Amino acid sequence: MSALTNAIDILRCFSTSRPDLSFADVQVLTGKPKSSTSRLLRSLRDCGLLEQDPHTRRYRPGLLTFELGRLHRAHDDLLATAERELRDVCARTGHTGYIAVLDGYQQVVLRIVPGSNPLRVVNPPGQRTPAIVTSNGRAMLARLSDQDIRARVPLDYPKVPANSPQNFTELMARLNEIRRTGVSDAADEAIEGVGSQGFALASGESGELIGIAISYSVQATTELERANVRRELGAMAGKLRRMTGDPLGQTIEQLTGLAS
Amino acid sequence: MSALTNAIDILRCFSTSRPDLSFADVQVLTGKPKSSTSRLLRSLRDCGLLEQDPHTRRYRPGLLTFELGRLHRAHDDLLATAERELRDVCARTGHTGYIAVLDGYQQVVLRIVPGSNPLRVVNPPGQRTPAIVTSNGRAMLARLSDQDIRARVPLDYPKVPANSPQNFTELMARLNEIRRTGVSDAADEAIEGVGSQGFALASGESGELIGIAISYSVQATTELERANVRRELGAMAGKLRRMTGDPLGQTIEQLTGLAS
DNA sequence: CCGTTTGTTCCATTTTTTGGAACGTAGTCC
DNA sequence: GGACTACGTTCCAAAAAATGGAACAAACGG
Numbered sequence: 001m002s003a004l005t006n007a008i009d010i011l012r013c014f015s016t017s018r019p020d021l022s023f024a025d026v027q028v029l030t031g032k033p034k035s036s037t038s039r040l041l042r043s044l045r046d047c048g049l050l051e052q053d054p055h056t057r058r059y060r061p062g063l064l065t066f067e068l069g070r071l072h073r074a075h076d077d078l079l080a081t082a083e084r085e086l087r088d089v090c091a092r093t094g095h096t097g098y099i100a101v102l103d104g105y106q107q108v109v110l111r112i113v114p115g116s117n118p119l120r121v122v123n124p125p126g127q128r129t130p131a132i133v134t135s136n137g138r139a140m141l142a143r144l145s146d147q148d149i150r151a152r153v154p155l156d157y158p159k160v161p162a163n164s165p166q167n168f169t170e171l172m173a174r175l176n177e178i179r180r181t182g183v184s185d186a187a188d189e190a191i192e193g194v195g196s197q198g199f200a201l202a203s204g205e206s207g208e209l210i211g212i213a214i215s216y217s218v219q220a221t222t223e224l225e226r227a228n229v230r231r232e233l234g235a236m237a238g239k240l241r242r243m244t245g246d247p248l249g250q251t252i253e254q255l256t257g258l259a260s
Numbered sequence: 261m262s263a264l265t266n267a268i269d270i271l272r273c274f275s276t277s278r279p280d281l282s283f284a285d286v287q288v289l290t291g292k293p294k295s296s297t298s299r300l301l302r303s304l305r306d307c308g309l310l311e312q313d314p315h316t317r318r319y320r321p322g323l324l325t326f327e328l329g330r331l332h333r334a335h336d337d338l339l340a341t342a343e344r345e346l347r348d349v350c351a352r353t354g355h356t357g358y359i360a361v362l363d364g365y366q367q368v369v370l371r372i373v374p375g376s377n378p379l380r381v382v383n384p385p386g387q388r389t390p391a392i393v394t395s396n397g398r399a400m401l402a403r404l405s406d407q408d409i410r411a412r413v414p415l416d417y418p419k420v421p422a423n424s425p426q427n428f429t430e431l432m433a434r435l436n437e438i439r440r441t442g443v444s445d446a447a448d449e450a451i452e453g454v455g456s457q458g459f460a461l462a463s464g465e466s467g468e469l470i471g472i473a474i475s476y477s478v479q480a481t482t483e484l485e486r487a488n489v490r491r492e493l494g495a496m497a498g499k500l501r502r503m504t505g506d507p508l509g510q511t512i513e514q515l516t517g518l519a520s
Numbered sequence: 521c522c523g524t525t526t527g528t529t530c531c532a533t534t535t536t537t538t539g540g541a542a543c544g545t546a547g548t549c550c
Numbered sequence: 551g552g553a554c555t556a557c558g559t560t561c562c563a564a565a566a567a568a569t570g571g572a573a574c575a576a577a578c579g580g
Contacts, residue, residue: 004307006568024527070329206315283557297558
């Protein structure tokens with residue numbers, strides 16, 4: 001196990017729910033000996049990937065991660081185009097929009113467009129969620145080959161909310177439905193009382209894949225309003241697919257030529 | 261030189277002006293052999309610190325940096341308090357506000373509060389600038405011990421705009437003036453036609469140091485208006501110092517007990 | 521003052537990393 | 551088609567760094 005791997009293992013301990021960690025936290029989370037933890041934390045701190053609060057002595061992501069994070073996909077055409085369109089739709093519908101990417105079987109929120117409706121924003125950018133419990137997450141998965149999906153979902157199928165697919169078979173059934181109808185939605189899954197509809201968008205030239213969703217309160221919306229969201233999303237999807245040259249028929253593997 | 265150091269050297273090649281890099285770029289910028297560059301880039305990509313555009317094959321900061329960057333100082337009290345106050349002042353004056361931190365002899369923009377005046381925002385968050393050419397940068401330096409300042413400024417004094425201190429002696433004269441008067445300003449330095457006034461704020465309990473500035477167009481403001489900014493900043497500084505327990509008399513080294 | 525918690529330093533052993541060179545792989549020009 | 555070049559990857563023995571158990575140190579608490 002390389003030094004870099006160990007460093008990354010430490011960095012991956014940080015999350016929205018654990019934005020800072022003590023020496024002991026890190027030691028427990030990584031399961032490494034004290035000496036290794038000590039040396040690695042110092043290295044990470046010295047190089048700017050972590051900072052240490054001089055008072056509490058706790059560690060947190062450092063200035064360098066902030067700088068690099070600002071650079072991440074700053075110039076991404078697919079993302080920028082999608083965000084522009086999403087803003088329009090959110091302004092019209094008043095609901096909150098999300099754009100996320102896949103990482104393994106999880107999705108990470110990249111952009112959020114707050115709506116005018118007073119639904120509190122629950123998933124800030126950077127938030128990780130199993131892709132199998134969200135509308136846009138499943139929409140993204142549905143674009144992958146069955147083989148790739150199988151490889152991504154842990155053998156020990158994760159514990160998910162009642163309305164989400166409870167096992168791999170249910171998941172595949174749901175994904176096949178998305179593939180057939182082109183529509184993906186969710187209700188009362190990741191968050192109680194919150195529903196969403198989403199779709200996946202691939203770039204024809206780069207093969208990048210993003211998931212776009214509109215999120216709303218299930219109680220505060222009528223079926224009519226949700227149908228309106230479906231229409232808006234369908235229109236946005238169509239427009240974006242034309243703009244980005246999304247080759248709907250192909251899986252992402254075929255696009256990028258990778259058999260991961 | 262450790263593997264981590266080499267990895268960081270690569271990461272530090274990315275910047276606002278160079279948000280993505282090719283293999284060759286990295287090789288030139290780091291001066292490492294091809295084989296090392298190849299292996300290191302692959303490791304960084306595999307662990308999520310970098311991503312590679314499947315089409316152009318260029319590298320850019322990865323998903324992990326985005327996630328960690330979102331976590332950086334998310335919970336920082338000093339920063340949040342300062343930002344709140346700065347928002348008020350910016351709303352009242354219409355000018356643009358900046359909050360930055362020191363890193364070596366450079367500053368990095370952490371937060372920006374756009375004003376209502378149509379001065380284009382030139383320094384996005386994450387931007388690095390020599391601290392010696394900005395009002396808040398110099399205000400931060402002025403809070404350090406002379407010894408620390410000497411250690412931070414490169415022996416080969418950087419090339420700076422005409423209105424900035426041209427050598428170490430001029431810099432120290434300017435910093436001593438800030439120490440004496442408590443006022444730091446800049447005009448036509450980092451950006452032509454742009455002026456700013458700033459101050460540094462230290463947290464009494466953590467010893468953290470941030471620099472706060474209000475920035476405006478020199479042409480579009482009167483001396484009266486600039487005096488108003490000075491008053492506003494003075495009031496904000498006083499209020500924030502009381503709120504955060506800023507021990508003005510002490511250098512940051514004395515505060516944190518470090519003789520870096 | 522003693523026991524605990526928390527973290528750092530030491531050092532012989534093990535494991536990576538290193539970088540020159542050989543080896544692909546396209547693309548290009550004649 | 552074939553030589554040439556730009557761009558990268560893989561190999562391998564030498565060199566350097568990481569490892570982790572144990573001793574050590576510092577701060578805290580009662």
